[in-house]
Amino acid sequence: xxxxxxxxxxxxxxxxxxxxxxxxxxxxxxxxxxxxxxxxxxxxxxxxxxxxxxxxxxxxxxxxxxxxxxxxxxxxxxxxxxxxxxxxxxxxxxxxxxxxxxxxxxxxxxxxxxxxxxxxxxxxxxxxxxxxxxxxxxxxxxxxxxxxxxxxxxxxxxxxxxxxxxxxxxxxxxxxxxxxxxxxxxxxxxxxxxxxxxxxxxxxxxxxxxxxxxxxxxxxxxxxxxxxxxxxxxxxxxxxxxxxx
Numbered sequence: 001x002x003x004x005x006x007x008x009x010x011x012x013x014x015x016x017x018x019x020x021x022x023x024x025x026x027x028x029x030x031x032x033x034x035x036x037x038x039x040x041x042x043x044x045x046x047x048x049x050x051x052x053x054x055x056x057x058x059x060x061x062x063x064x065x066x067x068x069x070x071x072x073x074x075x076x077x078x079x080x081x082x083x084x085x086x087x088x089x090x091x092x093x094x095x096x097x098x099x100x101x102x103x104x105x106x107x108x109x110x111x112x113x114x115x116x117x118x119x120x121x122x123x124x125x126x127x128x129x130x131x132x133x134x135x136x137x138x139x140x141x142x143x144x145x146x147x148x149x150x151x152x153x154x155x156x157x158x159x160x161x162x163x164x165x166x167x168x169x170x171x172x173x174x175x176x177x178x179x180x181x182x183x184x185x186x187x188x189x190x191x192x193x194x195x196x197x198x199x200x201x202x203x204x205x206x207x208x209x210x211x212x213x214x215x216x217x218x219x220x221x222x223x224x225x226x227x228x229x230x231x232x233x234x235x236x237x238x239x240x241x242x243x244x245x
Contacts, residue, residue: 001024001025001027001065001069001075001077001078001079001116002014002017002024002025002026002027002079002081003027003028003057003079003080003081003082003109003112004027004028004081004082004083004131005024005026005027005028005034005037005052005081006026006028006029006030006033006034006036006037007028007030007033007037007181007182008179008181008182008213009081009131009176009179009181009213009216009217009220010026010028010037010079010081010082011033011036011037011040011213012212012213012214012216012217013079013081013213013216013217013220013221014026014037014038014040014041015037015040015041015044015217016214016217016218016220016221017041017077017221017224018040018041018042018044018045018048018050019044019045020221020225021045021047021048022048022073022077023048023049023050023072023073024038024041024048024049024050024051024072025050025051025052025053025065025068025069025072025075026038026050026051026052026053027052027053027054027055027057027060027065027082028052028054028082029054029055029056030054031052031054034052034053034054035052037052038050038052049071049072049073050072051068051071051072053065053068057082057104057108057109057112058103058104058107058108060108060111060112062111062112062115065112065115066115069119074119074123075116075119075120075123075126076120076123076125076126076127077126077127077128077129077224077225078112078113078116078126078127078128078129079128079129079131079220079224080109080112080113080128080129080130080131081131081220082104082108082109083104083105083131084100084101084104084105085146086100086101086145086146087142087143087146088142088145089141089142090144093144093145097145098145101145101146101149102149105146105149105150105153106149106152106153106156109130109153110156113128113160116128117164117169120164120167120169121167121169124167124168125168125169126164126167126168126169126170127169127170127171127172127223127224127225128157128160128164128169128170128171128172129171129172129173129174129220129223129224130153130154130156130157130171130172130173130174131173131174131175131176131216131220132150132153132154132157132173132174132175132235133146133147133150133175133176133177134175134176134177134237134239134242134243135147135150136150136151136153136154136175137151137154137175137235137237137243138243153173154173154175154235157171157172157173157233157235158171158233161232161233162233164232165232170228170229170231170232171232171233172223172228172231172232172233172234172235172236173234173235173236174216174219174220174223174235174236174238175235175236175237175238175239176211176216176238176239177205177211177237177238177239177240177242177243178201178205178210178211178239178240178242179210179211179212179213179215179216180198180210180211180212180213181213198210204242204245205240205241205242206240206241206242206244206245207240207241209240210240211238211239211240215238216238219236219238223236
């Protein structure tokens with residue numbers, strides 16, 4: 001199960017899993033883009049079973065999730081990728097922004113994970129990968145709410161690892177740096193302004209370029225599958241070294 005699978009890191013992650021023959025349940029808000037992701041995955045492997053569920057995670061119908069899961073392989077992996085990004089100074093961060101970030105980036109993830117937790121406990125196997133951010137560890141100006149919520153997500157992952165271990169449930173984090181996805185506002189700029197912003201971001205990177213969704217997707221897959229069976233409670237920075245600057 002992959003949330004936020006309609007674009008960016010989520011869509012790239014779905015394709016990586018498809019390439020390894022996994023059945024998929026893809027969640028996101030945009031049904032058309034989810035269908036596009038599903039189509040791309042079917043082109044990679046026509047034999048896998050793929051279901052989509054277009055809903056806002058803040059109002060997710062868990063009964064529909066349960067029905068979708070009945071038609072594919074037993075659930076073994078949950079990738080909590082869905083999230084929003086908003087920024088403002090400390091003084092101008094509204095209560096509404098705090099609530100939006102908290103509900104979308106943390107509370108909805110908690111509720112879905114609790115639902116999947118029971119399945120993992122019953123099957124005595126599960127792997128959870130939460131997509132956090134390097135801003136959870138090293139905030140910058142105007143990201144106080146986003147950084148705080150992502151820090152909570154990162155810390156909560158440690159609790160999942162501790163409580164899940166007796167049931168063979170692993171929980172890990174991937175923390176991207178600046179990745180070229182639609183979550184960033186520069187995607188809505190005019191082309192010259194967009195290029196100027198991208199060039200500035202690239203110069204700021206230790207490796208001199210932004211990450212791609214596929215870079216993060218490969219790391220998510222590694223932590224999700226049995227190749228990392230002795231890893232739990234970790235936080236993997238996939239940031240091109242930006243957290244060192």
